Amino acid sequence: NITARANIAAFEEIFFRPRCAVSHSSRDQRTTVLGHQLSMPVIASSVGMLGLGHSDGEVGVARAAGAAGTIMFVSGATTTPIEEIMAAATGPIFYQLYYVGGRDASAAIIERVKRAGCHGLVVTVDAAAPLKPQDRPYRDRAALPAGLDVRSAVRFAPQILARPAWLLDFLRRGHRHLSMPMALRGDGSPMRIFEASSLMYSETPTWEDLAWIRERWDGPIVVKGVLTAADARRAVGEGVDGIVVSNHGGNGLDGAAPTLRVLPEIVDAVDGRVDVLLDGGVRRGTDVVKAIAVGATAVSLGRAYVFALMAAGEPGVLHIFELFRNQIDDALAFLGCQSVGELGPSHLEHGVRWATL
Secondary structure, rough: HHHHHHHHHHHOOOOOOOOOOOOOOEEOOOEEEOOOOOOOOOOEEEOOOOHHHHOHHHHHHHHHHHOOOOOOOOOOOOOHHHHHHEEEEEEOOOEEEEOOOOHHHHHHHHHHHHHOOOOEEEEOOOOOOOOOOOOOOOOOOOOOOOOOOOOHHHHHHHHHHHHHHHHHHHHOOOHHHHHHEEOOOOOOEEEEOOOOHHHOOOOOHHHHHHHHHHHHHOOEEEEEEEOHHHHHHHHHOOOOOOOEEHHHHOOOOOOOHHHHHHHHHHHHHHHOEEEEEOOOOOOOOHHHHHHHOOOEEEEEEEHHHHHHHHHHHHHHHHHHHHHHHHHHHHHHHHHHHHHOHHOHHHHHHOOHHHHHH
16 A cells, blocks of 8 residues: 555645735636536546445436536446446546457447447556555455355345445345446346456557557547656657546555656656646645646546545535535635636745655
């Protein structure tokens, strides 16, 4: 968990330089990300298997993101068919592409996502091996039910019986989320969760694959998982429309650099040619303001909205977006900014040892 902790610590190493005797009656958080005008510089990042934690799942997040006026990135490990998500969505939806089954299977997924009306693709390039941190204490690991069977019922009984309302909801609607509808077997039937998970990291898209993907997709393409200036320049050269500075929330290579630390070099490398998003360690609105001041176009939330979804479903996710909106607004007021577009390095303490802002 070194990287997961460092993601958070990086935000704590930066301090604000507020402006006094400045007052604006209102602040404007609107910004344009990947061609879409958003009400604030915060989006919902791609997180898999949401339907296992709450039956609102991906559909609930899509509705909440639309109501908040922002984008949702749908995980390739979605437990809800993309057609159902698009039918419920009122805002932009980008689909995260995993190579489940290589190019042949991915071509079919791209075509399906296109027919469903998705607004863009997110190509994850930092999943060269299964995301299975081995050094966490067992009590901190997440375990998932393998299915509706006696073995799972016995193993999870203490947790299930302590939450009878959740159990009732799961039995009524949630059990249908035990498969991955975007990962299909040869006969066209959806794979079970663990069956598909074993294939998700068998092949990672390469730079050469981006051109192949572009031939099949004419909308925006975002590359997710960039941590170096060299890779950022290569992504721009390959014609992508956006970059997500990400280390998979610290769940990939433990010891990888925290995202906020490498953000300045990546912003410099792309030189305004593409949108730069950041995820990892974002826990409050002031974190968003710091990332924007360093140079990010927007940030994407993972754990922040997932925990809310697990606790309260769609209303919980919308509540989190509104909390972030209010915290960003307060921070802008203290910094003397009338809009997020005014944020810059001058609003941050320059004594940071790891970056030249």
